Amino acid sequence: MEEVLRQSQKMEAVGQLTGGLAHDFNNLLAGISGALELIETRIGQGRSKDVAKYIAAAQGAARRAAALTHRLLAFSRRQTLAPKATDVNRLVDGMLDLIQRTVGPGIDLRHRGADDLWPALVDPSQLENSLLNLCINARDAMPEGGRIVIETENRWIDRRQAEAQDMPEGQYLSLCVTDTGTGMPPEIVARAFDPFFTTKPMGEGTGLGLSMIYGFAKQSGGQVRITSEVGAGTTVCLYLPRHRGEAEADGPDTGKRPLPQA
Ligand code: ADP
Numbered sequence: 212m213e214e215v216l217r218q219s220q221k222m223e224a225v226g227q228l229t230g231g232l233a234h235d236f237n238n239l240l241a242g243i244s245g246a247l248e249l250i251e252t253r254i255g256q257g258r259s260k261d262v263a264k265y266i267a268a269a270q271g272a273a274r275r276a277a278a279l280t281h282r283l284l285a286f287s288r289r290q291t292l293a294p295k296a297t298d299v300n301r302l303v304d305g306m307l308d309l310i311q312r313t314v315g316p317g318i319d320l321r322h323r324g325a326d327d328l329w330p331a332l333v334d335p336s337q338l339e340n341s342l343l344n345l346c347i348n349a350r351d352a353m354p355e356g357g358r359i360v361i362e363t364e365n366r367w368i369d370r371r372q373a374e375a376q377d378m379p380e381g382q383y384l385s386l387c388v389t390d391t392g393t394g395m396p397p398e399i400v401a402r403a404f405d406p407f408f409t410t411k412p413m414g415e416g417t418g419l420g421l422s423m424i425y426g427f428a429k430q431s432g433g434q435v436r437i438t439s440e441v442g443a444g445t446t447v448c449l450y451l452p453r454h455r456g457e458a459e460a461d462g463p464d465t466g467k468r469p470l471p472q473a
Pocket of ligand 1: 348349352390392393394395399403404408409410411415416417418419420421422445
């Protein structure tokens with residue numbers, strides 16, 4: 212519990228700080244981009260090849276910096292979620308092509324969906340972002356190629372598991388992404404959800420992926436867990452609350468057991 216509090220306070224503080232900084236940076240970048248455009252038009256056609264190259268490089272850097280500040284702004288804004296009954300298997304199927312194109316042909320991508328999966332109560336577009344992010348992390352951990360398995364399952368979290376996993380007991384769906392990559396030593400796992408923690412080279416990682424996924428999972432009433440073994444691979448599991456309500460009749464329902472009493 213203390214750990215959860217520490218993590219959410221840290222995210223709150225970092226969120227406020229980054230929000231302010233990213234906003235100011237964005238304004239400065241707009242100035243830089245505007246000035247570069249003016250330089251380009253003023254110098255016109257008569258410029259040397261070298262000058263054109265330097266201007267293009269500066270414009271490219273300004274564009275990348277702007278993309279980064281947008282990510283920071285998105286991180287600092289507390290996401291407003293629009294949760295609804297979601298068929299997670301269908302959502303994964305709908306993303307497989309995009310994921311395969313993103314991770315490249317060297318990765319063998321599989322989806323093992325549970326047949327009788329409950330509908331989840333979750334914001335589908337945020338779930339798509341999270342899944343893509345997890346698959347990109349998996350790919351980054353497999354520079355020589357390998358396998359990504361996306362697996363869904365119905366989970367009954369009882370009191371004992373709830374305590375161990377730091378989440379309320381109840382019915383959840385798990386969406387796990389497993390890779391055959393480098394794995395993470397325990398000291399990296401311990402810091403992986405920290406905002407801005409990255410082991411990737413400058414310009415390649417922001418260290419925001421897992422912390423955003425953590426925020427999304429907690430805000431959705433779920434959880435996220437990492438299990439990893441160095442040299443063998445990593446599994447990151449998102450636990451999403453089961454949708455219970457009117458729409459439940461539309462979805463597959465095999466959960467005949469009553470919800471445990473609080
Ligand atoms: P980023 O990907 O920008 O570094 P993340 O928050 O997504 O930021 O990840 C933080 C760190 O956790 C990564 O830099 C990496 O060291 C580690 N990590 C995340 N996912 C994996 C994975 N599937 N396998 C190995 N290491 C991982």
